[in-house]
Amino acid sequence: AQSVAQPEDQVNVAEGNPLTVKCTYSVSGNPYLFWYVQYPNRGLQFLLKYITGDNLVKGSYGFEAEFNKSQTSFHLKKPSALVSDSALYFCAVRDWGGGSQGNLIFGKGTKLSVKP
Amino acid sequence: ETGVTQTPRHLVMGMTNKKSLKCEQHLGHNAMYWYKQSAKKPLELMFVYSLEERVENNSVPSRFSPECPNSSHLFLHLHTLQPEDSALYLCASSQDGVRQNIQYFGAGTRLSVL
Numbered sequence: 168a169q170s171v172a173q174p175e176d177q178v179n180v181a182e183g184n185p186l187t188v189k190c191t192y193s194v195s196g197n198p199y200l201f202w203y204v205q206y207p208n209r210g211l212q213f214l215l216k217y218i219t220g221d222n223l224v225k226g227s228y229g230f231e232a233e234f235n236k237s238q239t240s241f242h243l244k245k246p247s248a249l250v251s252d253s254a255l256y257f258c259a260v261r262d263w264g265g266g267s268q269g270n271l272i273f274g275k276g277t278k279l280s281v282k283p
Numbered sequence: 284e285t286g287v288t289q290t291p292r293h294l295v296m297g298m299t300n301k302k303s304l305k306c307e308q309h310l311g312h313n314a315m316y317w318y319k320q321s322a323k324k325p326l327e328l329m330f331v332y333s334l335e336e337r338v339e340n341n342s343v344p345s346r347f348s349p350e351c352p353n354s355s356h357l358f359l360h361l362h363t364l365q366p367e368d369s370a371l372y373l374c375a376s377s378q379d380g381v382r383q384n385i386q387y388f389g390a391g392t393r394l395s396v397l
Contacts, residue, residue: 199384201385203388208390208391208393209390209391210285210287210289210373210374210375210388210389210390210391211326211373211375211386211388212285212388213385213386213387216385257326261384270316270328270331270339271328271384271386273325273326274325275323275324275325276325276326
């Protein structure tokens with residue numbers, strides 16, 4: 168069965184410092200991985216995806232994620248955090264049992280707090 | 284704006300009421316989804332429609348009834364809800380058959396059941 172784990176409920180970072188939000192996955196097929204961000208009172212917003220190719224994926228707002236097959240991880244990173252990055256971050260993996268419409272399985276989310 | 288619009292944004296209803304949530308997407312997608320987001324719980328997939336046919340119902344109680352009249356519109360009809368149904372209900376859409384399957388979400392309807 169496919170699953171995604173986000174081991175941290177909350178990550179606290181000072182503005183200007185690098186940030187990492189962790190995600191590990193378990194899939195029975197090819198790992199199609201996604202990161203979404205949710206700002207307060209908003210829906211989820213797509214940040215980036217890994218389908219195939221380079222292990223380092225670049226996305227919106229300066230975020231990137233590194234796919235590591237041996238560690239089954241897909242951690243989200245940013246070299247220099249901004250206060251405006253404070254939000255809820257979700258890792259997701261495509262559910263290969265979900266048919267062609269490609270359902271996503273989401274992690275429970277990690278709250279990122281960036282302090283000035 | 285993501286191209287997915289949900290109305291109303293907030294809804295308060297009693298347990299005996301009947302109400303409906305509406306979702307409309309302007310992206311030309313052919314798959315639509317309903318999710319339930321509760322505090323400190325993973326996002327729960329409720330229903331999936333592909334090409335206007337329901338393809339998945341994740342053991343959702345019958346007091347939730349989806350309707351997809353066309354590929355641009357999705358409704359969630361609510362009746363005799365329970366207080367534990369209070370949550371943020373999110374609608375999403377995507378293009379079926381595209382392997383990347385990026386889902387685009389609406390801002391959600393915050394539902395409170397009294």
